Amino acid sequence: MELPIQLKSLADKINLLKDKIETEESTKHAFVLPFINILGYDTFNPTEVVPEFTADLGLKKGEKVDYAIMQNDEPILIVECKNWKEKLTVHNSQLFRYFHVTKTRFALLTNGIHYQFFTDLDEKNKMDEKPFFEFDISQLKDSAVNEIAKFHKSNFDVNKILDNASSLKFIKEIRKQIDTEIQNPSPEFVRLFASKIYSGRLTEKVMEEFTELVQKAFGQLIGEKINERLHFALNKEVIIQEKDQIEEAEESKIITSEEELDAYRIVVAILRRKLHIQRIVHRDTQSYFGVLLDDNNRKPLCRLHLNGGKKYIGLFNADKNEVRQQIQTIDDIYLFEKELLETVGLYENE
Structure with missing residues (x-):
């Protein structure tokens, strides 16, 4: 079964069962372990997936992280789980403490629905405070599926994931900034456009007018782009249907002797x-x-x-x-x- 189909199946299962899941332990077994299985790791094999993974934290003994995915007897991904009802926060997370004492370069924080992947882009051997990749399994996009595939057992390559992690992190932040500017344009953002098309002095009143104009312009542009995509998709569907009809007509003329x-x-x-x-x-x-x-x-x-x-x-x-x-x-x-x-x-x- 292909990865997108498997993830969609798990998302459907989560939507069906989540109201009956009350504890963190149930979340692990019903949601998180199936996800790890989808990544190609055998959750019943302790050489691949170690539950309650313990590392030496100096004076602080006995702390455990929920799971460690292993490769050549070393953890390549440590996983901390929360109840599906809980919001994810890395503050006081055991992932921070475990990250620098293991050889792993990746950590996952999840409540079985929302997944956050971390690495050490900002400072070597110290887990970043912000994830480089995150997704909601109930609202998966194709781009997210492509990134998830890189963590599959058959594809896992530390260097390739790290090379892409920096781009993912910055793209995510840029998208947030663009969304913020579209919803509520900053003076700097408005001035960028106003200065290119308005020759007069950018007074407070002019800036107020251009703030509204910039917001409207982006709204119209996005609306037109969406309509173009819909129009293209509808035309493509019509072409596909016509092609299928032609192929069906041709197939009906074929007689195998x-x-x-x-x-x-x-x-x-x-x-x-x-x-x-x-x-x-x-x-x-x-x-x-x-x-x-x-x-x-x-x-x-x-x-x-x-x-x-x-x-x-x-x-x-x-x-x-x-x-x-x-x-x-x-x-x-x-x-x-x-x-x-x-x-x-x-x-x-x-």
């Missing part, structure tokens, strides 16, 4: 020397019967032209150009065993 299926079985018998049968897929069209590797149009294995007066097998060279060879009967396909297996080799070498 028993001879084509027999020929396909011969091709499969030859190719099975190098390929698992599930990787050999046929796709019939109005002009030819195609045989593909992995159901991929860019990996044609051969084409069978059997519906005309003469019969041909279309073979593919190194440039993926089709070369037709005439055959008298479909049994002649066995004569091209070498060429068919060579075509498989071309794709395997890619």
